[in-house]
Structures are given as structure tokens and as C-alpha cells.
Amino acid sequence: MTSVKVLVVDDQQLVRDGIASLLGIQPGIEVVGIAADGAEAVAKALASAPDVVLMDVRMPGMDGVEATRELRRELPACRVVMLTTFDDDEYVTQALRAGASGYLLKDLGAVDLAAAVRLTHAGVAPLAAGIAARLAAAPKDHGGGALTAREVEILRLVAKGATNREIGLALFVSEGTVKNHVSRMLSRLGLRDRTQAAIYAREHGLLSD
Numbered sequence: 772m773t774s775v776k777v778l779v780v781d782d783q784q785l786v787r788d789g790i791a792s793l794l795g796i797q798p799g800i801e802v803v804g805i806a807a808d809g810a811e812a813v814a815k816a817l818a819s820a821p822d823v824v825l826m827d828v829r830m831p832g833m834d835g836v837e838a839t840r841e842l843r844r845e846l847p848a849c850r851v852v853m854l855t856t857f858d859d860d861e862y863v864t865q866a867l868r869a870g871a872s873g874y875l876l877k878d879l880g881a882v883d884l885a886a887a888v889r890l891t892h893a894g895v896a897p898l899a900a901g902i903a904a905r906l907a908a909a910p911k912d913h914g915g916g917a918l919t920a921r922e923v924e925i926l927r928l929v930a931k932g933a934t935n936r937e938i939g940l941a942l943f944v945s946e947g948t949v950k951n952h953v954s955r956m957l958s959r960l961g962l963r964d965r966t967q968a969a970i971y972a973r974e975h976g977l978l979s980d
Contacts, residue, residue: 797885809833843870930972
């Protein structure tokens with residue numbers, strides 16, 4: 772099995788060294804570097820081409836949000852997961868809009884963090900449980916007018932974390948049909964992935980019914 776290459780970014784040396792050490796002994800994980808701020812993270816990512824970057828949010832100089840935005844421009848194949856102590860909706864929204872694939876809190880154990888890294892590499896966006904619940908529970912103005920009724924239905928299920936198979940079972944359609952609907956829905960809304968779809972659904976009140 773090919774290891775997932777990880778870059779750990781945190782402005783506290785003890786924290787980043789600890790995370791790197793704990794992750795480095797997990798199966799299927801290879802820590803390719805550590806960085807102390809956003810600028811160093813971008814430079815080291817360009818040099819080592821990690822699959823996943825674990826990024827702190829608040830750091831001196833270039834913070835995690837700006838570094839994420841820069842990394843998504845320079846290394847679009849690299850996925851960024853925010854790993855922070857700040858359970859704050861504003862940071863969550865800023866990070867996901869900048870292109871982060873997920874948002875996790877530092878109270879995770881090493882095994883769970885390694886699992887989240889593997890899931891991120893596989894294309895599954897990890898969100899801390901409390902954060903995911905708040906995204907679904909804080910609707911704003913209704914939207915989704917560019918979508919068909921079926922696509923809005925699918926968007927709601929995507930935002931709640933359902934897989935294509937689960938959506939197909941719920942709506943009595945094939946998994947392939949769901950995949951096509953999801954692709955069209957993302958394209959119409961100008962969204963990159965399922966994480967951005969969840970944010971869109973929350974901000975447009977599509978989870979309030």
C-alpha cells in the first residue's frame with residue numbers, strides 16, 4: 772500500500788513535533804515535513820509535494836487560511852485539512868472557502884487523526900462532529916434556484932454527509948444516476964467538491980426544511 776505523504780504545519784514546536792511523531796508511526800502515513808507558519812508550509816509543500824497538509828489556522832505571518840488558498844492555487848492535487856483548537860464558525864467558513872478539504876480539532880487521538888488523513892486522501896472531507904452539526908443547523912437565505920428539484924434534494928443529502936450509494940437508496944435511483952446529478956449540481960453552482968456543497972446548502976437555507 773502506498774503511504775499518504777503528510778506535511779504538518781503548526782506554529783508551536785511541541786505541537787507540530789508531537790503530531791508528526793504520532794502520525795509517523797501510523798500505518799500508511801509518511802510525514803514528509805513540518806512547518807512553523809503559512810509561508811514555510813507553502814515552500815515545503817512545493818518542495819515535497821505532500822498528499823495532505825495538516826494546517827493550523829492561526830499562525831504569525833501568513834496564517835492557515837491564506838496558506839491554504841495559496842496551496843490550492845499552486846498544488847491543486849494537494850488536500851488541506853485544518854487542525855486547530857479553534858472551534859469557531861467564522862474560521863470554519865473562511866478555511867473551507869479558501870479550499871480546505873476539512874476542519875478538525877486537536878482533541879483527536881493519533882489513530883483517529885491518521886484515519887482522517889487517509890479519508891482525506893481518498894476524497895472524503897473530514898469535519899469535526901460538532902462543526903458538521905452546526906453547518907447543518909444554521910440556515911440563511913434560501914437559494915438553489917439554478918438547480919432542479921431533484922438536484923436540490925440530492926444537494927441536501929450530500930450536505931448531510933450521505934454517500935452516492937446512500938442517496939441512491941433513499942431516492943430509488945442508481946448510484947450512477949446520483950453521480951451524474953452530483954457532477955451537474957457542482958458544475959452549475961461553481962462548486963469544487965462535496966465540502967463546498969455542504970457550505971452552499973447551509974448558507975442558502977437548504978437544510979432548514
